[in-house]
Amino acid sequence: MSNSSYHVLSELEIIEYVRKIPGLFSENAQLICKEIGDGNLNLVFRIIENGSSGKSVIIKQALPYARVVGESWPLTLDRARIESEALMIQNSICPGLVPKVYHYDKELALTVMEDLSSHIIMRKGLISRNRYPYFAKHIGTFLARTLFLTSDLALDHQDKKQKVVQFINPELCKITEDLVFTDPYYDAKTNQFNPLIKEVIEEIWGHGELKLEITKLKEKFLTHAQALIHGDLHTGSIMVTETDTKVFDPEFSFYGPMGFDIGAVIANLLLNFCSHEGHTLDQEERLQYQDYLLNTVEEIWIVFEEEFRILWKGKASEPYASIQGYEDDYILRLLQDSLGYAGCKMMRRVIGLAHVSDLESINDPKLRAKGERLALAIGQQLVLKRETAQKIGDLTSLVRYVKNQ
Ligand code: SR1
Ligand code: MG
Structure with missing residues (x-):
C-alpha cells in the first residue's frame, strides 16, 4: 500500500x-x-x-x-x-x-x-449565531496543553530541538509569512479586497508605525521556536457540537510563537463579531451575540492561563521555571503577543488572499464594508496597543472602545 x-x-x-x-x-x-x-x-x-x-x-x-x-x-x-x-x-x-x-x-x-460528521465547522456555527458553552474550556485547555507541553518549559531541551527539526515546515511557513505578515501591507498582486474600503487600506499601507510593529511580530514568527504550534488555528480548523470540540488540519504546524495560535482563535471570533455589523439582524440580537463572543474570548484566556499555570507548577522541567517573576512575565508576554497576532490575522482576512465566509457571506458590498472597516480598525489597535495590555479585559475593552468610535 x-x-x-x-x-x-x-x-x-x-x-x-x-x-x-x-x-x-x-x-x-x-x-x-x-x-x-x-x-x-x-x-x-x-x-x-x-x-x-x-x-x-x-x-x-x-x-x-x-x-x-x-x-x-x-x-x-x-x-x-x-x-x-x-x-x-x-x-x-x-x-x-x-x-x-x-x-x-x-x-x-x-x-x-x-469522521466528524456529527460536528459542524465552527465558522458556520458562528455565522448562524450558535452558542458553544464548552468551547472556551476545550480550546483554552487545548492551547495550554499543546503549547506548554511541547515547549522548552516542559521538554528536555535536546528533545525539543529534535522536534524543531521534525517539524521544519518552510513552504507552509512561507505562505503565512507572505499572506499574513507581508502582502496585506503593500499593494501586492495577491491582495483581494472590497473596493469600497480602498481608502482605509491605503492608510494602512502608508502607516509606518503600524508596519514597524507588524515587522516585529513577523520577526518573532520567523525566529521564536517557542512551541509546536498548530499554525492555522482559525474557526474553519475547528469542528463543534454543542458539547464537543475537535481541532483539526494542523498542516501549518511548526515550532513558532505560542501567541500565534492563541491570537488566531481570538482573531476569528473577532472577525465573526465584526461580520454581525453587516448581517441583517435585530440590534438587540446583534449586541447580545457580540457580547457572547467577547465573553468567550475572555473565558478562553482565563482557562488558558489557569491551565498553563497548573502545568507550570506540575510539569515544568526547566530548572529556572521557579525563578521569581518568570512565570508572570512569560504569561504577560504571551497575552501581548496574542493581541498582536490576532490583529495581523484580522487584517489579512480583509485585505489579503483567502477571506473568511463570516464577512464574505454578506452580499451587499456596502454592508460588508461596515464589518470590514471595523475589523481593520480593531486589527490595527490590537497590533499598536498590544504592549499596553495587562489582562484579557484590556483586549475586550479595546474592542468595545473601537466599535463605539
Ligand atoms: C493558499 S492558502 C491560504 C490560506 O489558507 C490556509 O487556511 C491558511 O490560512 C493560508 O494562509
Ligand atoms: Mg486548513
Whole structure:
C-alpha cells in the first residue's frame, strides 16, 4: 500500500484503498465515497459504509499544489506528514480534542482519520449565531496543553530541538509569512479586497508605525521556536457540537510563537463579531451575540492561563521555571503577543488572499464594508496597543472602545 508512487486518487481508488486498511471496514462492506473538501489546499474524501453500521472515515490527500490557486502554486506534499505527526502528538497530549488518526501513507501523502460528521465547522456555527458553552474550556485547555507541553518549559531541551527539526515546515511557513505578515501591507498582486474600503487600506499601507510593529511580530514568527504550534488555528480548523470540540488540519504546524495560535482563535471570533455589523439582524440580537463572543474570548484566556499555570507548577522541567517573576512575565508576554497576532490575522482576512465566509457571506458590498472597516480598525489597535495590555479585559475593552468610535 505505501510503496505506490504518488498520484491523485479518484473516488473509486479511495474505496479500494480504504478497504485494504485492516480493522476499518468489513471485507464485503458496500462503501460510498465523496470528495467533500472546500479548503484552500487539499482533497478531502468521506467514505461511508452503506447500511446500518454507520461506519465512516475521512481521507485527506495533499495535492502537489495549492488547490485554491491551482498548479501554478506548487506546494510540498510533506505537509501531509507534518499534519499526521502533529495530530498524533496532539492526540497524546489532548485526547478527545483532535480527530483520531487511523493510518498515514507517506507515498500518497494521505491520512485516514476519524469522521466528524456529527460536528459542524465552527465558522458556520458562528455565522448562524450558535452558542458553544464548552468551547472556551476545550480550546483554552487545548492551547495550554499543546503549547506548554511541547515547549522548552516542559521538554528536555535536546528533545525539543529534535522536534524543531521534525517539524521544519518552510513552504507552509512561507505562505503565512507572505499572506499574513507581508502582502496585506503593500499593494501586492495577491491582495483581494472590497473596493469600497480602498481608502482605509491605503492608510494602512502608508502607516509606518503600524508596519514597524507588524515587522516585529513577523520577526518573532520567523525566529521564536517557542512551541509546536498548530499554525492555522482559525474557526474553519475547528469542528463543534454543542458539547464537543475537535481541532483539526494542523498542516501549518511548526515550532513558532505560542501567541500565534492563541491570537488566531481570538482573531476569528473577532472577525465573526465584526461580520454581525453587516448581517441583517435585530440590534438587540446583534449586541447580545457580540457580547457572547467577547465573553468567550475572555473565558478562553482565563482557562488558558489557569491551565498553563497548573502545568507550570506540575510539569515544568526547566530548572529556572521557579525563578521569581518568570512565570508572570512569560504569561504577560504571551497575552501581548496574542493581541498582536490576532490583529495581523484580522487584517489579512480583509485585505489579503483567502477571506473568511463570516464577512464574505454578506452580499451587499456596502454592508460588508461596515464589518470590514471595523475589523481593520480593531486589527490595527490590537497590533499598536498590544504592549499596553495587562489582562484579557484590556483586549475586550479595546474592542468595545473601537466599535463605539
Ligand atoms: C493558499 S492558502 C491560504 C490560506 O489558507 C490556509 O487556511 C491558511 O490560512 C493560508 O494562509
Ligand atoms: Mg486548513
